[in-house]
Amino acid sequence: MKRSFQFILFLIIVILSACNDDVRYDYGNFRMDFVTVLSPEEGIRFLRDDGIILLSETANDADNKYLVTGKRILLRYIPGEQISQTELSAKIQSMTFIPEGDITFVSQKEQTESFGNDPIYIISLWPGGGYLNLRYKIEQNNDKHQFALLYIQENQASPDTIFLELRHKADSDNPGYLSKGYAAFSLQKIQDKIPEAKAIKTRCPAPRRKRVFSSTTRYIP
Numbered sequence: 001m002k003r004s005f006q007f008i009l010f011l012i013i014v015i016l017s018a019c020n021d022d023v024r025y026d027y028g029n030f031r032m033d034f035v036t037v038l039s040p041e042e043g044i045r046f047l048r049d050d051g052i053i054l055l056s057e058t059a060n061d062a063d064n065k066y067l068v069t070g071k072r073i074l075l076r077y078i079p080g081e082q083i084s085q086t087e088l089s090a091k092i093q094s095m096t097f098i099p100e101g102d103i104t105f106v107s108q109k110e111q112t113e114s115f116g117n118d119p120i121y122i123i124s125l126w127p128g129g130g131y132l133n134l135r136y137k138i139e140q141n142n143d144k145h146q147f148a149l150l151y152i153q154e155n156q157a158s159p160d161t162i163f164l165e166l167r168h169k170a171d172s173d174n175p176g177y178l179s180k181g182y183a184a185f186s187l188q189k190i191q192d193k194i195p196e197a198k199a200i201k202t203r204c205p206a207p208r209r210k211r212v213f214s215s216t217t218r219y220i221p
Helices: 002-022 109-115
Strands: 031-037 045-048 053-056 072-082 087-097 100-106 121-128 131-140 146-152 161-169 177-186 199-206 211-217
Touching: 053 072, 100 109, 109 146, 109 161, 121 199, 131 161
Parallel strands: 053 087, 100 146, 100 177, 161 199
Antiparallel strands: 031 045, 031 072, 045 053, 072 087, 121 131, 131 177, 146 161, 199 211
């Protein structure tokens, strides 16, 4: 009986070892970057914020009809061969389209209330690719939420700093579960102010939760 038990145990160990040998998770040099879609008519290409152009290895990696020039995308891919100093082949794994917006100029502080003042939890905020990129969490149930990045003239107290205010509007959506998301705001409207500035400071007030987020970051063109 003892020998039978030992033999069965031995078989189990051998089977488990064989299964482990067959399971391989090798994704290579996997990367995830914010990129901008380049003209799809010339092939599936994406511009990384560091200036590197990614060329899809196969035409089936993405459907051209969904790729619009200038669109921001969170791209998951495996880098391939170096084609030139500024070009790199890539095997596309998946992509997420990033909601985009422009900076809104507001002249009076009283007008900011119409943009909402609901809680938003900032995971990261950084400039790149001509955008101010945002990764966040919000309490969301079913309805769509709105975001606005405001340039309030009265807040511009220092010539070497651009002060922005991020607003979140939940409308009639009831608090639900924490939902992660991304957004990108074009810096084009304040492009003329950037050369004189040393930093961009973004503030996100949420008085209902008595929570204020403030972030200072240097501009990266």
